[in-house]
Every structure is written in C-alpha cells, then in structure tokens.
Amino acid sequence: MRIALLLRGVNVGGVTVKSADLRSVLTAAGLGDVVTVLASGNAVVTARSATAAAAVAEAALEERYGRRIRVLGIAIEALQEIIDGYPHGEDDERTPYVIFELEPGVVDALSAIETAEEEATARGEGVLYWSNPKGTTLTSGFAKASERVGKGSKDATTTRNLRTLRKVIAAA
Incomplete structure (x- = not known):
C-alpha cells in the first residue's frame, strides 16, 4: 500500500x-x-x-x-480523507494547516484553546484543522498557546500546510 x-x-x-x-x-x-x-x-x-x-x-x-x-x-x-475533511474556507489571505497528533490526547488539548476571531480550528480524527491569517503562523494567540500545550512533549505533533499535503497525494 x-x-x-x-x-x-x-x-x-x-x-x-x-x-x-x-x-x-x-x-x-x-x-x-x-x-x-x-x-x-x-x-x-x-x-x-x-x-x-x-x-x-x-x-x-x-x-x-x-x-x-x-x-x-x-x-x-486516510490522508486524502483528512484533506477532504478540511472544514475552513481557503483563500490567499489565510494559511490552511493540519496538525497531526503524535501523542494521544494532544488534539483534545489543542482543541480546547480559544482562538482569536480571525483564526479558526476544528477537530478531526487524530488531527486539528487550523486556519490563520497569513504571516501569523508563529505569532498568533493559538500558535503561542499551542506551544505551551506541547511543553514536556515537544514531539507531540507535526503540522503541514494543506497545500503541501495535496502535493504528497499527487506524488503517491
């Protein structure tokens, strides 16, 4: 496979x-x-x-x-299903991300973080979908809060841009 x-x-x-x-x-x-x-x-x-x-x-x-x-x-x-499940709109002003859980419970903790009005998150199976304004990936409130969730388990997630994931699918 x-x-x-x-x-x-x-x-x-x-x-x-x-x-x-x-x-x-x-x-x-x-x-x-x-x-x-x-x-x-x-x-x-x-x-x-x-x-x-x-x-x-x-x-x-x-x-x-x-x-x-x-x-x-x-x-x-399964990756295609995750991509197809992306619930947020896509445009040139926003960056679409999928945060993959590498440790159990991390998506639960991340989904509990409140986001700013211009950001959006949604829970999926073992993933958290995240949309944020371009240029705020490292500085948004969600980004900073998510760093604190990962403390003590630095390798708890891996994040990919939705566009990158589509390229992975195309390479398959």
Whole structure:
C-alpha cells in the first residue's frame, strides 16, 4: 500500500534532511518505491502498514542522524480523507494547516484553546484543522498557546500546510 511519511521537526531549525538523502535512507531501510515531496520532510513509500513504515523510517533516520526524528505514517487513502475533511474556507489571505497528533490526547488539548476571531480550528480524527491569517503562523494567540500545550512533549505533533499535503497525494 502507498503510505505518506511525515517527518517532524526537520529542515526548520532542527536537523537538515535533504530529499536525496531521505530517499536513500528510506530505500536502504527496505521501504519501496520511495518518492520525496518538497524539501520539508515528506515522503511516499510502499509498505504493508503505515505504523511499521513509520517505525522503520524512525530507526533508519536515528541511525543516520544520531537523534530521534518522529515520523507519522499514514495511508494515502486516510490522508486524502483528512484533506477532504478540511472544514475552513481557503483563500490567499489565510494559511490552511493540519496538525497531526503524535501523542494521544494532544488534539483534545489543542482543541480546547480559544482562538482569536480571525483564526479558526476544528477537530478531526487524530488531527486539528487550523486556519490563520497569513504571516501569523508563529505569532498568533493559538500558535503561542499551542506551544505551551506541547511543553514536556515537544514531539507531540507535526503540522503541514494543506497545500503541501495535496502535493504528497499527487506524488503517491
């Protein structure tokens, strides 16, 4: 089955994982038909299970980079359902995000955060949909409050722009 692998915290001030290196590491780890998407820690692979593919990828990346890099594995069909479920409008003034839960209960905590009038969140299965005005991704009230929710479990979520997720689907 085709599976999307979403790496957390790479190429954004953490460890740099170049697309060619990611492809090489995942292929050497035994994952099939590896395609990388953008330079933002996204890949599509063939494997029997999303959970197993993520575990294989995490182990191979830790061996290569000497530190744990969280990986979310999700079947392409399930990812498409998440994309299709995005409940907020899209336009050039807003950034559409999907926040994926890597630790149980995090989406519950995030969904309890009050948002400013210009922001919107909505809960999905294992995800939180978030829409915010462009340029406020790191500075909005929700962004600052969500950082506090993640304290003590820094690797509790991974976030993707909805447009990036569509590119992952197209690469599958």
